[in-house]
Amino acid sequence: MAQKRSIFEEVGGEARPVSVPTPGLIDRGTAGARRAIRLWLLLIFALVAAMIVVGGLTRLTDSGLSITEWRPVTGALPPMDAAGWEAEFAKYQASPEYQLQNKGMTIDAFKSIYWWEWGHRQLGRVIGLVWALGFAGFLVARKIPVGWTGRLLGLGALGGLQGAIGWWMVASGLSGAMVDVASYRLATHLGLAFVILGLTAWYVLLLGRSEGALLQARRGREAKLVSLSTGLMHFAFLQILLGALVAGIDAGRAFPTWPDMNGQFFPADAFYVPGRPVWAAFFENAGLVQFIHRMAGYLLLAFGVVAFLKGRRSTHAATRTAFLAVICMMALQVGLGIATALTAAHLHVAITHQVGAILLWVLILRARHLSQYPIVGSIREGTQ
Structure with missing residues (x-):
């Protein structure tokens, strides 16, 4: 018995496979390591938030002028012996803050404010290191999504600028004109910290969804x-x-x-x-x-x-x-x-x-x- 044919079937032709659209074409080849980069940025976000809090504690405890030099590399090591502490204390004793406000401070009291400022600066170094290692790793592995290299590089540039502004702020309190840092320099320093924090948070939110999903949501x-x-x-x-x-x-x-x-x-x-x-x-x-x-x-x-x-x-x-x-x-x-x-x-x-x-x-x-x-x-x- 002859098999029935569909009335829509082409006579003398073979059945053609149905073409099914493939999802995710927008993200193919451009996604990179979005999840890994997002986790890396979340770590940077947490560190920057901690940096802002430690900076606030440094200000509230009047510790910001305890280190009178800017040594981005060699300053990572604190005094290691009594002679080292005496040398650091002598530098602070020559500062306007000590002469006009903290005359007679003991070296033990100096150590307490020194550790706040050292910790603040050290945290800044850690943030810079985490950014540099992460960015270099993703760049070498070619895992950065299309259009994101400039954004991530910009974060690092802002971090470097923040370090320079931090010293510019501290220097205002060592000039002899005042015993605290200039308020407008402090505002600049804190403002840039919130810019970095905000950009990092925004990038984390963007990376939480694929480019295709963002285009659809927009x-x-x-x-x-x-x-x-x-x-x-x-x-x-x-x-x-x-x-x-x-x-x-x-x-x-x-x-x-x-x-x-x-x-x-x-x-x-x-x-x-x-x-x-x-x-x-x-x-x-x-x-x-x-x-x-x-x-x-x-x-x-x-x-x-x-x-x-x-x-x-x-x-x-x-x-x-x-x-x-x-x-x-x-x-x-x-x-x-x-x-x-x-x-x-x-x-x-x-x-x-x-x-x-x-x-x-x-x-x-x-x-x-x-x-x-x-x-x-x-x-x-x-x-x-």
């Missing part, structure tokens, strides 16, 4: 949320710089009251700095600097509320959760700021406030990333 980009989160990111960065100015002149210890400032809304003599022009008060007058930092904090919180109200209307659950995390952390950070003022920048409270700034910074970047590359949820699974 089609659902929520432009208004991207704009709001970008503005929030810039405002938060400005507030971080203002916080560095406060720390640079110990303004946080000058007005241990809230919501007023020693009984006044606006501090008296806010624009007065002995022997300096009026503009210098914005950097050197403790009352004015802290007042600006407080007002900026309130405005940032208000901006955060606006961004949250917009973010909670997102069609994507992950994006809504990201903006909720931002506003919660922002409220906590305001509370920590108030506690820092009321305790006159107590060591533990002040450093917790700085850790809060790191967390808030990363959460804002994450909310911006999810606005730019939303994760599409599933109604069936309840993730939308």
Whole structure:
């Protein structure tokens, strides 16, 4: 009996195989070692975050000027014997900070501040080494994804610049004009640290998904949320710089009251700095600097509320959760700021406030990333 033929089959022809599209064509040949690079960047992120915290402790313990020389290589080794400690102490005794502020300090007291600054610098060397070994390894193995070489090289360049700025900052306190580092140099140093931290976090977020997935996600980009989160990111960065100015002149210890400032809304003599022009008060007058930092904090919180109200209307659950995390952390950070003022920048409270700034910074970047590359949820699974 003859076998029946399909009415759609070509007469006299053989059946042709059906062509099935191959997934992942966008990423083929360009993916590199995305997962390994992401883990490497996560390590760098953790080290940079630790560097910021140790730097804050170095500042709060007045240890930043204990090492009076910049020796990027030979300075990695601390004094190894009594003679070495005596030599380091003698260099510090010749510094303005010792002469004007710490006259009579014992060598044991000097060791305690020396270790903070040495640890801060040593951590910087470790970060540089981790970056250099990782970058060289991925480059030689040709595992860096297409378009990522410049980004990763840029991180290393910023790290090198940060080391130079760190010494530029320290040098301002060794010139004889002051017994602390210049506040605007401290703000530059901390600001660049947060730039490096932010770029590293952004790269980690990008590497969490394939290029194809990112291209697909970008089609659902929520432009208004991207704009709001970008503005929030810039405002938060400005507030971080203002916080560095406060720390640079110990303004946080000058007005241990809230919501007023020693009984006044606006501090008296806010624009007065002995022997300096009026503009210098914005950097050197403790009352004015802290007042600006407080007002900026309130405005940032208000901006955060606006961004949250917009973010909670997102069609994507992950994006809504990201903006909720931002506003919660922002409220906590305001509370920590108030506690820092009321305790006159107590060591533990002040450093917790700085850790809060790191967390808030990363959460804002994450909310911006999810606005730019939303994760599409599933109604069936309840993730939308």
